[in-house]
Amino acid sequence: EVKLVESGGGLVQPGRSLRLSCAASGFTFDNYAMFWVRQAPGKGLEWVSSISWNSDSIGYADSVKGRFTISRDNAQNSVYLQMNSLTTEDTAFYFCAKEGMARSYDSWGQGTLVTVSS
Amino acid sequence: EIVLTQSPATLSLSPGERATLSCRASQSVHSTYLAWYQQKPGQAPRLLIYDASIRANGIPARFSGSGSGTDFTLTINSLEPEDFAVYYCQQLSDWCSFGQGTKLEIK
Numbered sequence: 644e645v646k647l648v649e650s651g652g653g654l655v656q657p658g659r660s661l662r663l664s665c666a667a668s669g670f671t672f673d674n675y676a677m678f679w680v681r682q683a684p685g686k687g688l689e690w691v692s693s694i695s696w697n698s699d700s701i702g703y704a705d706s707v708k709g710r711f712t713i714s715r716d717n718a719q720n721s722v723y724l725q726m727n728s729l730t731t732e733d734t735a736f737y738f739c740a741k742e743g744m745a746r747s748y749d750s751w752g753q754g755t756l757v758t759v760s761s
Numbered sequence: 762e763i764v765l766t767q768s769p770a771t772l773s774l775s776p777g778e779r780a781t782l783s784c785r786a787s788q789s790v791h792s793t794y795l796a797w798y799q800q801k802p803g804q805a806p807r808l809l810i811y812d813a814s815i816r817a818n819g820i821p822a823r824f825s826g827s828g829s830g831t832d833f834t835l836t837i838n839s840l841e842p843e844d845f846a847v848y849y850c851q852q853l854s855d856w857c858s859f860g861q862g863t864k865l866e867i868k
Contacts, residue, residue, distance in 0.1 A: 678857070680806075688798075688806065688849055690857040702856045705762070738805055746853035747796040747811035754805060 645669040645750040647739050652755030655729055663724040665739030665752060673697075673717035676742040679724050681735035682754075691737070694722065706732070729759045763788055763852050767860035773868040780837040782863045784828070784850035792829045794853035800862075801846045809848075810835065837865075 651663040665677070679691040692713040693702045701713055712725040722739055736754040743749025764787040774780055784795075792813040798806040808817040810826035813833060823838040837844055845867050850860040 680859075687862045688800075688851075688859040690859060693856060704856075743808060743811065743817070744815070745793050745796070745812040747808055747817075748798075748806075748851070749808045749811075749817060751805035751807075 645741060647741060647750060647752035649737060649739050649752045649755040652737065652757045654758045654760060656761050657730055657759055659729055660725070660727045661729060661757060663726065663737055663739075663755060663757070665722045665724075667720045667722070667739075667741065670741070670750075672720040676700075676746075677715060677722040678740045678742070678748055679713060679722075680738045680740055680748070680751075681733075681757075682738070683735040686735075689735075692724065726757070729757075731759050733757060734759045763790060763855050763858050765850050765852055765858055765860035767848075767850060767863045769863060770861070771864045771866060773866050774840055775868045776840050776842055778840050780835075780840055780844070780865055782835040782837075782848055782865070784833040784835070784860050786831045786833075786852060789830050790833075790852045790854045792833075795826075795828070795833050796851045796853065797826055797835045798849045798851060799844075799846050800849065806849065840865075842867075 646668045648666045676695045678693045694713045710728045715722040738754045739752045740748035741750040766785045768783045795813040797810040800806040814826045825836045847862045
């Protein structure tokens with residue numbers, strides 16, 4: 644069974660940093676691209692970032708480019724999101740997801756809440 | 762950036778009826794890279810359809826997807842009580858973007 648467990652969320656002040664982790668199990672992690680998607684409370688889904696299986700291809704939404712960094716450790720079956728210079732606009736649930744057929748996101752974690760507030 | 766516009770924003774129907782949800786892209790999307798998701802309150806999204814028309818594992822046959830180019834549709838035949846949720850389309854042609862969602866509510 645595929646399992647994705649996010650951690651690292653919490654309350655942080657504007658301008659500070661936070662690092663999210665996503666621990667994966669139940670599949671061959673280094674065969675798949677991984678993704679981060681966020682959802683502000685009561686709002687829709689917003690793609691944040693993608694990383695290929697070997698980290699050669701990485702992409703970011705314009706809203707986080709230059710502030711967020713995605714990375715992965717295939718030995719640890721984990722993907723990370725380093726978030727710097729956080730603003731209140733970054734307050735959201737952050738989900739990690741796994742690549743499926745035709746680049747779809749076929750498995751999702753339950754999310755971790757990041758609240759940016761003074 | 763490819764912008765996806767879903768309509769209607771809210772759809773009010775009764776169990777047993779058919780739901781038709783639309784997703785329009787600002788530029789052509791390769792149909793292989795169009796997906797649909799269902800999300801219920803407090804839950805992560807669930808993949809329903811990928812490649813515009815292929816049901817994901819375990820998705821009932823009452824869910825179907827169609828379309829090409831800039832216009833895509835998710836159809837749910839004979840609505841069940843558990844189908845009332847929010848639905849999102851997603852394009853994966855140019856990185857990724859989601860539509861703003863259609864809320865399917867009980868009439």
